[in-house]
Amino acid sequence: MRSIFKATTASLGLxxxxxxxxxxxxxxxxxxxxxxxxxxxxxxxxAVMEGMVERFGxxxxxxxxxxxxxxxxxxxxxxxxxxxxxxxxxxxxxxxxRMKPYVDAGLFMDISDLWAEEDMAALASTxxxxxxxxxxWGVPYTxxxxxxxxxKDIYEELGLQEPSNFAEMKSNCQAILDSxxxxxxxxxxxxxxxxxxxxxxxxxxxxxxxxxxLLAGEKQWDSPEVRQTFANWRExxxxxxxxxxxxxxxxxxxxxxxxxxxxxxxxxxxxxxPPLREAGLDDxxxxxxQFPTITDGVALAEDAPTDxxxxxxxxxxxxxxxxxxxxxxxxxxxxxxxGGDALGQLPVNANSSVDDDKFLKEGFEMLSSNSxxxxxxFFDRDAPAEMAKVGMEGLQEFMVKPDNLDKILARLDKxxxxxxx
Amino acid sequence: MTAPALPQSEIKRSWYxxxxxxxxxxxxxxxxxxxxxxxxxxxxxxxxxxxxxxWDGLGDPVNVGLANYAExxxxxxxxxxxxxxxxxxxxYLLAIPAGLLIALLLNQTxxxxxxxxxxxxxxxxxxxxxxxxxxxxxxxxxxxxxxxALSWIGLGPVNVLGDENYVTYGIIAAGLWPQTAYCxxxxxxxxxxxxxxxxxxxxxxxxxxxxxxxxxxxPQLKPATFIAFVVTIIGALRSFDLIxxxxxxxxxxxxxxxxxxxxEVALSEYGxxxxxxxxxxxxxxxxxxxxxxxxxxSMYQEERGx
Numbered sequence: 001m002r003s004i005f006k007a008t009t010a011s012l013g014l015x016x017x018x019x020x021x022x023x024x025x026x027x028x029x030x031x032x033x034x035x036x037x038x039x040x041x042x043x044x045x046x047a048v049m050e051g052m053v054e055r056f057g058x059x060x061x062x063x064x065x066x067x068x069x070x071x072x073x074x075x076x077x078x079x080x081x082x083x084x085x086x087x088x089x090x091x092x093x094x095x096x097x098r099m100k101p102y103v104d105a106g107l108f109m110d111i112s113d114l115w116a117e118e119d120m121a122a123l124a125s126t127x128x129x130x131x132x133x134x135x136x137w138g139v140p141y142t143x144x145x146x147x148x149x150x151x152k153d154i155y156e157e158l159g160l161q162e163p164s165n166f167a168e169m170k171s172n173c174q175a176i177l178d179s180x181x182x183x184x185x186x187x188x189x190x191x192x193x194x195x196x197x198x199x200x201x202x203x204x205x206x207x208x209x210x211x212x213x214l215l216a217g218e219k220q221w222d223s224p225e226v227r228q229t230f231a232n233w234r235e236x237x238x239x240x241x242x243x244x245x246x247x248x249x250x251x252x253x254x255x256x257x258x259x260x261x262x263x264x265x266x267x268x269x270x271x272x273x274p275p276l277r278e279a280g281l282d283d284x285x286x287x288x289x290q291f292p293t294i295t296d297g298v299a300l301a302e303d304a305p306t307d308x309x310x311x312x313x314x315x316x317x318x319x320x321x322x323x324x325x326x327x328x329x330x331x332x333x334x335x336x337x338x339g340g341d342a343l344g345q346l347p348v349n350a351n352s353s354v355d356d357d358k359f360l361k362e363g364f365e366m367l368s369s370n371s372x373x374x375x376x377x378f379f380d381r382d383a384p385a386e387m388a389k390v391g392m393e394g395l396q397e398f399m400v401k402p403d404n405l406d407k408i409l410a411r412l413d414k415x416x417x418x419x420x421x
Numbered sequence: 422m423t424a425p426a427l428p429q430s431e432i433k434r435s436w437y438x439x440x441x442x443x444x445x446x447x448x449x450x451x452x453x454x455x456x457x458x459x460x461x462x463x464x465x466x467x468x469x470x471x472x473x474x475x476w477d478g479l480g481d482p483v484n485v486g487l488a489n490y491a492e493x494x495x496x497x498x499x500x501x502x503x504x505x506x507x508x509x510x511x512x513y514l515l516a517i518p519a520g521l522l523i524a525l526l527l528n529q530t531x532x533x534x535x536x537x538x539x540x541x542x543x544x545x546x547x548x549x550x551x552x553x554x555x556x557x558x559x560x561x562x563x564x565x566x567x568x569x570a571l572s573w574i575g576l577g578p579v580n581v582l583g584d585e586n587y588v589t590y591g592i593i594a595a596g597l598w599p600q601t602a603y604c605x606x607x608x609x610x611x612x613x614x615x616x617x618x619x620x621x622x623x624x625x626x627x628x629x630x631x632x633x634x635x636x637x638x639x640p641q642l643k644p645a646t647f648i649a650f651v652v653t654i655i656g657a658l659r660s661f662d663l664i665x666x667x668x669x670x671x672x673x674x675x676x677x678x679x680x681x682x683x684x685e686v687a688l689s690e691y692g693x694x695x696x697x698x699x700x701x702x703x704x705x706x707x708x709x710x711x712x713x714x715x716x717x718x719s720m721y722q723e724e725r726g727x
Contacts, residue, residue: 073690076690077688080479080688084479101477105477107479189668245562245583247583247671248562248582385693386692388691393673393674
């Protein structure tokens with residue numbers, strides 16, 4: 001579960017060769033220890049993280065970097081302990097409301113001074129997501145589009161087109177169902193996947209502004225708008241669009257259904273692409289489309305969650321930590337780590353180039369030119385933690401027992417009344 | 422020392438010497454008592470204290486009086502957890518008769534019996550996490566052995582862990598597997614201590630089968646039964662790891678028990694309500710207290726009876 005990677009003398013030999021060039025110039029001489037806690041535990045992200053530490057270590061040979069990679073799910077509960085008790089110098093986390101508890105408790109360092117630097121202008125697009133109380137609390141290192149990843153070969157076999165509105169989405173789905181497959185695979189054991197469906201259905205039905213107001217506690221759950229969203233969802237549920245027994249699966253466990261062709265598509269972030277490719281779906285079999293319009297005239301908005309690095313306020317080597325953050329967001333590093341053979345996601349630095357990868361190009365295109373409504377983080381990052389939990393549980397229940405909708409909405413409103421007071 | 426005052430020094434022994442018999446046991450107990458107070462007694466009072474506050478675990482607690490308890494009273498999820506706790510308590514006790522049955526079966530001398538015994542004991546040795554994982558795969562609605570077996574007799578598929586009606590029973594079944602092994606071991610040692618003369622006497626009087634078991638063997642197994650009862654009740658109330666591994670409390674919270682619900686609201690990914698979690702912990706503690714008092718009381722009776 002945890003591995004410690006030390007970029008010390010082992011890499012010095014190599015470092016001497018590279019660092020003797022221009023790379024080492026212009027950087028302050030850093031020494032001491034740099035302790036990094038990371039949640040990038042899936043295979044591809046882990047390799048990226050270890051690669052970054054290695055390259056940073058080469059630039060700063062006197063710095064002793066200690067990297068601890070913690071399982072991504074376990075990290076979410078451990079962060080509270082290590083931030084208060086045994087703070088590293090750099091830690092991974094997420095943007096927007098998800099960092100609020102730690103910002104409020106003064107556990108993340110205010111790094112507005114870093115953001116004031118000239119080079120950081122290239123990160124302007126994500127500045128809002130990193131800002132709370134008018135200050136910045138971390139830097140982004142990657143973000144990714146959400147959308148529908150589908151089996152192109154199945155669509156071709158059935159003569160289907162990428163849908164552009166809800167009616168087409170449903171008629172496609174019916175054709176897929178008639179061929180003995182399910183339309184969408186999903187695994188709701190850990191709840192948040194259902195949040196993705198709600199985000200899209202609600203943003204397409206009621207628009208970005210309503211959606212973000214709802215998650216910010218300014219709108220009622222039991223309202224005609226939200227009921228309309230659930231009514232649309234229910235149409236899909238009543239068709240039997242989703243795989244059976246999804247409550248038993250994690251999202252990883254739901255992937256075999258699309259790989260085997262038992263389900264034709266999945267609504268997911270771009271991080272689903274590497275495992276699907278690894279399972280044998282090449283670009284002739286896997287394709288992507290933007291979630292189609294539901295209500296005409298509602299501007300399209302997307303989920304594009306941003307993953308981040310922070311400096312805990314208990315950091316013992318903040319200078320080195322800041323230098324590491326500068327390195328992480330630098331244009332070259334952004335291009336490198338977000339490439340199709342690495343994270344396979346989108347760089348946050350405007351001066352980086354997006355890798356020549358089908359999905360990345362499509363995603364970048366979509367987010368930069370076809371998302372006029374706005375860009376949301378994600379259900380459990382836009383809503384406060386407690387509300388996200390209660391909400392996603394309600395969404396899962398709705399997917400299994402749509403008849404309980406009244407009860408669910410009442411429960412959510414009751415929870416909201418307590419949480420947003 | 423010079424010795425003129427020798428008889429005096431005999432009278433004026435040190436305080437410790439004079440009280441050695443009374444003090445020594447306490448000296449030996451000090452480390453244990455100290456740890457018990459720091460790690461068990463003090464946290465109980467701390468939890469009760471926290472349960473009157475609203476606290477996210479990071480900032481400053483705010484005193485809210487009984488508000489957390491008032492909310493518990495009106496919380497569906499709390500009642501679901503409480504109900505599941507009761508189901509656990511009742512069904513987990515099945516481990517005792519099942520353990521006895523297996524112990525009786527294995528309490529014979531045939532070739533290789535030690536191997537059989539260890540095989541039966543095996544589930545108790547492996548970690549609960551592994552038990553949970555194995556059963557999760559076993560129950561898998563698409564690929565799991567359970568549904569394959571059901572299809573042989575024309576039933577299924579049943580999504581045990583994804584259906585709110587079956588999920589708690591499915592997890593309890595997984596928990597019974599190691600717990601039965603534990604009870605079995607307790608009874609096997611108990612059976613070793615059964616007095617052969619009484620069996621002999623019973624046989625002479627014509628007792629066999631169930632009558633022999635009920636009137637001669639089981640009364641002699643009373644100490645083993647008591648321990649099995651204690652560990653099973655405690656095991657049922659501590660049922661946390663299996664739930665966390667197998668369902669994470671789902672689907673939509675239907676497999677939660679109080680300990681898991683407490684963890685979820687206070688310590689999990691989205692949990693920042695230490696006060697509310699502490700209130701649940703206090704309720705769980707009160708339930709446990711009933712059993713603890715009963716156990717202590719019956720042990721006390723036993724001691725006095727001797």
